[in-house]
Amino acid sequence: MKEELFELLLRLADDQLVLGHRVSEWCGHAPTLEEDLALPNIALDLIGQARSLYTYAGEIEGKGRDEDQLAYLRLEHDYHNLLLVERPNGDFAQTILRQLYFSVFMHAWWREATKSKDETLAAIAAKAVKEAIYHVRHAAEWTIRLGDGTEESARRMADAVNELYRFTGELFETDEVTDKLAAAGIVPDPASLRDEWDRTIAEIFAEAQLEMPDPETWQHKGGRKGVHGEEMGFLLADLQYMQRAYPGMTW
Amino acid sequence: MTTQTTPLWEVFIRPRNGLAHRHCGSLHAADAEMALQAARDVYTRRGEGTSIWVVPSAEITASDPKDKDALFEPTAEKIYRHPTFYDIPDEVGHM
Numbered sequence: 001m002k003e004e005l006f007e008l009l010l011r012l013a014d015d016q017l018v019l020g021h022r023v024s025e026w027c028g029h030a031p032t033l034e035e036d037l038a039l040p041n042i043a044l045d046l047i048g049q050a051r052s053l054y055t056y057a058g059e060i061e062g063k064g065r066d067e068d069q070l071a072y073l074r075l076e077h078d079y080h081n082l083l084l085v086e087r088p089n090g091d092f093a094q095t096i097l098r099q100l101y102f103s104v105f106m107h108a109w110w111r112e113a114t115k116s117k118d119e120t121l122a123a124i125a126a127k128a129v130k131e132a133i134y135h136v137r138h139a140a141e142w143t144i145r146l147g148d149g150t151e152e153s154a155r156r157m158a159d160a161v162n163e164l165y166r167f168t169g170e171l172f173e174t175d176e177v178t179d180k181l182a183a184a185g186i187v188p189d190p191a192s193l194r195d196e197w198d199r200t201i202a203e204i205f206a207e208a209q210l211e212m213p214d215p216e217t218w219q220h221k222g223g224r225k226g227v228h229g230e231e232m233g234f235l236l237a238d239l240q241y242m243q244r245a246y247p248g249m250t251w
Numbered sequence: 252m253t254t255q256t257t258p259l260w261e262v263f264i265r266p267r268n269g270l271a272h273r274h275c276g277s278l279h280a281a282d283a284e285m286a287l288q289a290a291r292d293v294y295t296r297r298g299e300g301t302s303i304w305v306v307p308s309a310e311i312t313a314s315d316p317k318d319k320d321a322l323f324e325p326t327a328e329k330i331y332r333h334p335t336f337y338d339i340p341d342e343v344g345h346m
Contacts, residue, residue, distance in 0.1 A: 032257070034278050038292035138288060145281055 147208025
């Protein structure tokens with residue numbers, strides 16, 4: 001079970017780190033000053049969650065790796081994050097929608113994980129769930145205003161819906177790791193969160209005047225096995241540069 | 252973003268240890284809900300607040316700076332309104 005728990009913590013940490021990094025790319029570039037503070041706020045929440053998860057993963061692994069080694073010193077293939085979170089920021093609509101798809105899922109996931117039989121994970125979840133509630137709120141309010149906004153904002157939002165929907169199937173993917181841990185009451189079964197996600201997204205899209213994408217849309221897979229899109233290498237180059245260039249540096 | 256689609260809002264935060272909401276700045280937002288969110292992100296990043304008010308800046312009626320003398324000068328000589336002439340017994344505590 002230790003091996004599975006390590007793998008799952010790593011996946012979860014990679015999701016938060018990679019999305020946190022993506023969102024942080026907006027720092028200094030957001031469309032308004034208000035969003036220039038709001039987006040890095042969200043990025044910092046995500047990176048904070050990643051830190052707790054990496055630290056715990058390192059303890060479970062028991063090989064003396066700390067959060068920095070796990071975050072910065074692995075190769076692309078060893079990152080097991082969802083493809084959704086590594087998607088480039090695109091325009092503001094795509095950034096917001098990526099956050100909505102992910103945060104609606106994570107909110108349900110963290111909420112269920114507060115009941116985990118693993119006390120450390122339950123404690124991390126108790127803190128993260130509060131942050132996730134705000135991430136959903138921020139993304140949902142923007143989705144509604146942009147979807148039901150001007151002609152241009154509605155078009156950009158609709159494009160984002162279709163561009164990103166094909167990366168959402170992975171959220172609910174199950175395998176031996178999730179099955180074993182879910183059966184032991186350590187993590188929620190991701191597939192069990194599908195109905196709630198569909199419902200929440202449908203409610204928000206209805207208010208935003210956005211059409212739900214075709215549920216039969218072909219879905220990308222591979223993130224959990226370390227098979228990434230071509231953008232991932234560039235992301236890691238940016239993320240890992242300092243630790244690679246100056247190993248062990250701190251400030 | 253134009254001021255037409257995102258008008259100005261005044262933000263009031265109730266500090267952790269304070270009783271009353273205090274004006275702390277302004278921001279642009281599309282509507283009240285977005286203004287609340289933006290206020291949270293812009294003005295409560297260091298744990299300053301326990302409650303937020305946002306008010307459309309256009310809804311605030313302000314006194315005219317030109318009226319300053321008429322409004323505020325007459326109080327200058329009424330020093331007896333400052334209760335500094337009285338000894339307050341220790342039992343009263345902080346007033």
